[in-house]
Amino acid sequence: MLEQYVKxxxxxxxxxxxxxxxxxxxxxxxxxxxxxILLKREDLQPVFSFKVRGAYNKLAQLPEAQRARGVVTASAxxxxxxxxxAAREMGVKATIVMPKTTPExxxxxxxxxxAKVVLHGDSFPEALAYSLKLVAEKGYVYVHPYDDPDTxxxxxxxxxxxxxxxxxxxDAIFVPVGGGGLVAGIAAYVKYLRPEVKVIGVEPDDSNCLxxxxxxxxxxxxxxxxxxxxxxxxxxxxEHTFDICKHYVDEVITVSTDEICAAIKDIYDDTRSITEPxxxxxxxxxxxxxxxxxxxxxxLVAIDSGANVNFDRLRHVAERAELGEGREAxxxxxxxERPGSFKAFCxxxxxxxxxxxxxxxxxxxxxxxxxxxxTHPDTDPRSALVxxxxxxxxxxxxxxxxxxxxxxxxxxxxxxAVKVSHERVLRFEFPERPGALFNFLNKLGGRWNISMFHYxxxxxxxxxxxxxLQVPPQEREQVLAAxxxxxxxxxxxxxxxxYQLFLG
Numbered sequence: 001m002l003e004q005y006v007k008x009x010x011x012x013x014x015x016x017x018x019x020x021x022x023x024x025x026x027x028x029x030x031x032x033x034x035x036x037i038l039l040k041r042e043d044l045q046p047v048f049s050f051k052v053r054g055a056y057n058k059l060a061q062l063p064e065a066q067r068a069r070g071v072v073t074a075s076a077x078x079x080x081x082x083x084x085x086a087a088r089e090m091g092v093k094a095t096i097v098m099p100k101t102t103p104e105x106x107x108x109x110x111x112x113x114x115a116k117v118v119l120h121g122d123s124f125p126e127a128l129a130y131s132l133k134l135v136a137e138k139g140y141v142y143v144h145p146y147d148d149p150d151t152x153x154x155x156x157x158x159x160x161x162x163x164x165x166x167x168x169x170x171d172a173i174f175v176p177v178g179g180g181g182l183v184a185g186i187a188a189y190v191k192y193l194r195p196e197v198k199v200i201g202v203e204p205d206d207s208n209c210l211x212x213x214x215x216x217x218x219x220x221x222x223x224x225x226x227x228x229x230x231x232x233x234x235x236x237x238x239e240h241t242f243d244i245c246k247h248y249v250d251e252v253i254t255v256s257t258d259e260i261c262a263a264i265k266d267i268y269d270d271t272r273s274i275t276e277p278x279x280x281x282x283x284x285x286x287x288x289x290x291x292x293x294x295x296x297x298x299x300l301v302a303i304d305s306g307a308n309v310n311f312d313r314l315r316h317v318a319e320r321a322e323l324g325e326g327r328e329a330x331x332x333x334x335x336x337e338r339p340g341s342f343k344a345f346c347x348x349x350x351x352x353x354x355x356x357x358x359x360x361x362x363x364x365x366x367x368x369x370x371x372x373x374x375t376h377p378d379t380d381p382r383s384a385l386v387x388x389x390x391x392x393x394x395x396x397x398x399x400x401x402x403x404x405x406x407x408x409x410x411x412x413x414x415x416x417a418v419k420v421s422h423e424r425v426l427r428f429e430f431p432e433r434p435g436a437l438f439n440f441l442n443k444l445g446g447r448w449n450i451s452m453f454h455y456x457x458x459x460x461x462x463x464x465x466x467x468x469l470q471v472p473p474q475e476r477e478q479v480l481a482a483x484x485x486x487x488x489x490x491x492x493x494x495x496x497x498x499y500q501l502f503l504g
Contacts, residue, residue, distance in 0.1 A: 001244070005188035008153035009160055013060035014053040017089050018045055018157075023165040023301070026270040029283070034296040037286060039271065040162055040303045043279055047109065049231075049306035050158055051082035051145070054181055057154030058143050059086050067092045072140035074131040076102045076124055077231050078306050079145035084115035095140065097131040099124055103230070103310045124233075146181030147238030156185025162301060163193060171298040172198035174289070176281035176305045177210045177252065178232030180241030186303075187248040198250040202285030204229045204277075205254040209237045210245060214252060224489045227429060228257050231278030231306055255284040261317045262324030263287065267304060276309035277317075323400060326377030328355055329385055330370075330405055332397040332501050337367045348392045349373060352385065356410065358502075368501045370399075370410060397497050403427070404491075405498035408466040412454045412503070420451045422472050424479065425499050428465040430488040440465070443486050448479065452503065466493065468503075 021041045029037040042050035059067065070093035073083050080096040087094035094115040098107060101122055110117050120130040135142050144151060162173065173190065175183040180201075187199040201210050206226030213219045219242050222235045237245065255263075260277050263284035267275045282302030289295070322328035335341045342359070349371075356372030375382045382400060389396045399405035404427055430440055440463075452468030471479050483490055493499055 002188050002192040002248070005149070005153060005156065005185070005244070006192045008149065009156035009185065009189050012053070012057045012150075012153050012157050014057050014154050014157050016060075017056050017085055018053045020161050021045065023162060024271065026267070026283075026302075028270050029266055029286075033287065033290045035286075035290055036297075036299040037283075038166065038299065038301045039267065039283070040158060040301055041271075041273075042158065042303060042305050043273060043275055043307035047078065047081040047085050047113075048308050049078035049082060049279075050155060050182060050303070051078040051306075052085055053082075053157055054146070054148075054151035054154035054185075055079060055082035055143065056086035056089070057157075058148060058150045059083075059090050059092060061150045062141060066141045070095065070138070070140045071143050072097065072131050072134050072138075073143045073145060074098070074124065074128040075145050076127070076233075077106045078308055080106065080115070081109045081113060081308070083143055084110045084113035088114040095131075095134060097127045097134070099127045105310050106308055109308065144238075146179035146234075147240050148181075149240055152181050152185045152188070152240060152244070154185070155182045156189045158182065158303065159186040159189035162186075163190070166299070166301070169299055170194065170197050171295075171300055172200055172250075172289070173301045173303070174200050174202050174253075174282040174285040175303050176232055176278050177201040177203045177237075178207075178234040178278065180210055180237045180245055182303065182305065183210070183249060184238075184241040184244040188244050191248040199248065200285060200289065201245070201249050201252040202281040203252060203254050204232065204260065204281070205256055207233050208252070208254050209234055210242075210249070211252040211254060213237050213242055214246060214249075217246075226257070229260060229277035229281065231276055231308070232281065253285045253288055255281065255288055256324065258320045258324030259284045259288065260324070261320040262322075264317050265321040265325070273304075274307060274309060274314070275304055276306050277313075279304050279306040281305075320406070322355075322374075323406070326381065327375060328400075329373050329375050329382035330356075330399045330402070330410070331373065331382075331386065331389075332399055332405075332498065333369050333371060333389065334366050334395045334501075335369060337365055341367075345369070345394065348389055348394060349385075350388075352380065358410070370405075370502060372410075397501070399498050402496065402498050404466060404493045404496045407456065407464050408454045409498045409502055411456065420468070420470065422470050423451050423468045423494070424471045424476070425452070425466065425468050425493045425496070425503075426483070427491045427493050428463075428467070428488050429490075430463050430465065440486070440488070443482070447482065448475070 024039045026037040072095040074097045096115045097118045100119045183201045225233045263280035353374040358370040449470040454466045456464045
């Protein structure tokens with residue numbers, strides 16, 4: 001299998017549109033991690049992503065009669081832009097079906113390169129079904145974003161360049177994983193020529209379709225996928241890609257949203273470039289690998305796979321980066337409601353910088369405060385902060401890993417409601433599109449009273465909501481059935497301490 005793929009990679013036609021991207025030393029990361037960290041800058045491609053390689057190679061391998069029929073694909077992002085550019089350069093008519101939730105920067109990126117954009121459905125499966133309908137009705141050729149040998153071979157040219165650009169010792173390559181086209185192409189080439197080099201996939205911990213497939217020994221479909229790293233939000237790894245990955249990918253590491261945001265900041269600090277969340281997975285994976293294995297003195301490559309990020313999302317990235325780096329702790333503290341207690345707490349924090357402070361009177365005896373405090377993972381970790389405050393008599397809850405606290409509570413601390421009976425608190429993610437919020441409220445509030453509501457959008461394809469519903473105990477099963485019918489991912493946060501302390 002490997003020899004066949006290596007031949008396809010060596011014969012791939014990508015450089016009519018793609019460029020050989022640099023393998024750049026990340027000096028600050030190298031110094032901090034004690035390993036030589038190199039970035040493969042695929043964000044510098046003409047469409048700001050590696051995807052143009054596979055798309056162009058697939059078109060180049062099609063017979064002329066098939067190219068004349070026109071091509072179609074379903075894509076929410078970088079593959080769409082890559083195919084649009086490839087089709088324009090080859091004079092091929094291209095139709096791109098995109099979900100209505102696709103960020104505008106990606107829609108305009110496709111249109112500006114001459115392809116026809118059709119916005120259909122709220123999710124990728126709906127867009128895919130419509131694109132296949134066009135294949136049946138109009139005879140278009142479908143160009144898969146990752147699960148095609150020619151596409152895999154095109155992406156594999158990234159590995160060809162890495163091994164040519166770096167002749168010395170190389171310990172591991174960390175590759176973002178969505179459907180698996182990039183990691184499969186890299187694994188095929190590297191394991192044939194340099195089998196001692198590890199190929200490590202990196203996925204978000206809420207979109208880990210390859211990790212789940214490797215654990216099960218077969219392709220599985222995730223019941224839901226996280227939307228933050230939209231470039232890799234794939235529920236099932238490809239069939240062709242899995243055939244390669246199950247034999248030649250050494251392991252898969254998963255990372256959190258906060259760790260991805262911290263990696264975006266790391267890349268910016270070293271290169272002054274802004275990477276999309278999916279593009280930063282490789283760096284996030286390296287950091288987790290180095291920390292968990294304690295490796296030093298190795299040469300590690302991260303694929304910086306793309307830079308197609310909405311500017312509005314950077315607010316959320318900046319907000320979460322310090323948490324992901326271990327440089328900020330979010331805590332809840334109960335203090336006595338009496339003169340001087342506020343001052344005493346500040347003295348207990350010491351010389352640490354307070355990054356956020358929300359104070360709310362609770363009862364005649366105590367108050368709750370929601371605090372952000374600057375920490376350092378090596379010299380002053382958050383565990384030391386929590387232990388110090390507890391030793392001085394302050395009840396503390398660490399909310400740094402609490403999604404409800406970070407997404408919502410910190411923006412809505414205002415006190416406890418009075419006379420709200422049977423309140424259930426639910427957190428949601430739902431596709432962002434015109435009318436989505438109204439539709440959501442209409443379905444949710446038609447049967448049960450909404451006692452609390454907070455909505456945030458981060459310039460992404462998903463909206464974040466926390467809602468309080470007054471639900472009598474005998475109707476809880478009905479609520480769950482209604483929520484399942486709506487179909488949005490949700491979490492019951494009624495027992496979450498962040499809610500109980502500040503809003504319950």
